[in-house]
Amino acid sequence: MQPELRLTAVGRRYGIRGPWVLRGVDLAVAPGTLVRVEGANGTGKSTLLRLLARLDAPTEGRVTGRPRTAYVPERFPSALPFTAVGYLTHLGTVHGLSRASAARAADTWLERFGAGAYGGTPMERLSKGSSQKVAVAQALIGEPELLVLDEAWTGLDAGARDELERAVAERTAAGGAVVFVDHDPRRLAGAPDVTYAVLDGGLERCADGVRPAAGPLTLVTAQGPPGGRLPADAARIVSSAEETAPGTHRLTVRASHSDVLLRALLTAVPPWHVAGVESAAAPHPDPGTRP
Numbered sequence: 001m002q003p004e005l006r007l008t009a010v011g012r013r014y015g016i017r018g019p020w021v022l023r024g025v026d027l028a029v030a031p032g033t034l035v036r037v038e039g040a041n042g043t044g045k046s047t048l049l050r051l052l053a054r055l056d057a058p059t060e061g062r063v064t065g066r067p068r069t070a071y072v073p074e075r076f077p078s079a080l081p082f083t084a085v086g087y088l089t090h091l092g093t094v095h096g097l098s099r100a101s102a103a104r105a106a107d108t109w110l111e112r113f114g115a116g117a118y119g120g121t122p123m124e125r126l127s128k129g130s131s132q133k134v135a136v137a138q139a140l141i142g143e144p145e146l147l148v149l150d151e152a153w154t155g156l157d158a159g160a161r162d163e164l165e166r167a168v169a170e171r172t173a174a175g176g177a178v179v180f181v182d183h184d185p186r187r188l189a190g191a192p193d194v195t196y197a198v199l200d201g202g203l204e205r206c207a208d209g210v211r212p213a214a215g216p217l218t219l220v221t222a223q224g225p226p227g228g229r230l231p232a233d234a235a236r237i238v239s240s241a242e243e244t245a246p247g248t249h250r251l252t253v254r255a256s257h258s259d260v261l262l263r264a265l266l267t268a269v270p271p272w273h274v275a276g277v278e279s280a281a282a283p284h285p286d287p288g289t290r291p
């Protein structure tokens with residue numbers, strides 16, 4: 001991401017005399033970080049996310065940085081004159097993919113979210129859940145440097161919710177930033193690097209959720225070349241790594257990121273051998289995660 005997105009003394013109000021929804025907000029979104037935004041209804045979370053996605057401009061203050069950004073809005077306009085694949089392919093080309101790659105990526109994302117059967121269905125005929133899968137896929141198709149998710153899990157079935165969590169882990173593992181709002185406090189529990197609450201128009205950092213993160217952890221035993229370094233994509237997401245014997249590594253990773261770790265190990269050149277995967281007890285509760 002070049003350079004990181006930054007809000008400086010940002011304020012937003014609607015209408016010349018409207019009340020300030022946000023004021024004096026300073027926020028930097030560093031590459032590779034997962035940021036959760038909390039707050040009661042109507043406090044300005046969506047307003048903040050639209051500013052981060054640069055779909056809205058602040059009334060005062062500055063927004064700097066131009067990461068390639070994708071956004072899933074709270075309400076996705078589903079009555080679009082496209083089929084699901086047609087829409088996603090179009091969005092893929094907007095993100096710089098060739099038409100053929102965009103069409104392939106469209107199929108892949110619909111399959112991942114369990115909506116492969118609806119690729120040829122006109123968007124306006126999709127159910128709410130399938131439409132939400134398209135909403136999420138359109139944001140992921142371009143592998144954005146900044147992914148902004150406003151209640152993106154709402155309306156998805158359990159399989160698609162898990163898949164979106166995996167996709168978020170993949171984005172951050174690849175060095176992208178993800179900012180999300182979700183009404184479910186368990187969403188990606190333990191995973192965010194930082195949590196902010198929107199409160200009285202300002203932004204409060206809840207607690208340092210810095211790694212090693214708490215929450216459910218997975219313990220992976222893997223073998224690589226003796227003395228070899230962990231593949232970069234794996235090193236970025238592990239909470240701890242220990243070489244217990246030459247070439248044998250004990251890795252802990254947040255459970256939500258375990259698939260991404262395994263893929264990083266197995267697709268490394270040369271590939272690593274995964275000798276074991278098991279659940280590990282969380283070391284301590286995450287102060288950044290509220291019950």
Ligand SMILES: Nc1ncnc2c1ncn2[C@@H]1O[C@H](COP(=O)(O)OP(=O)(O)OP(=O)(O)O)[C@@H](O)[C@H]1O
Pocket residue numbers: 014021039040041042043044045046047048074
């Ligand atoms: N386009 C707009 N025009 C006028 N007022 C707006 C607009 N968008 C948001 N607001 C007002 O700004 C305030 C914050 O809204 P926002 O949607 O950002 O909050 P939120 O925290 O995302 O709410 P929720 O949790 O209910 O989605 C609300 O009072 C809302 O009515």
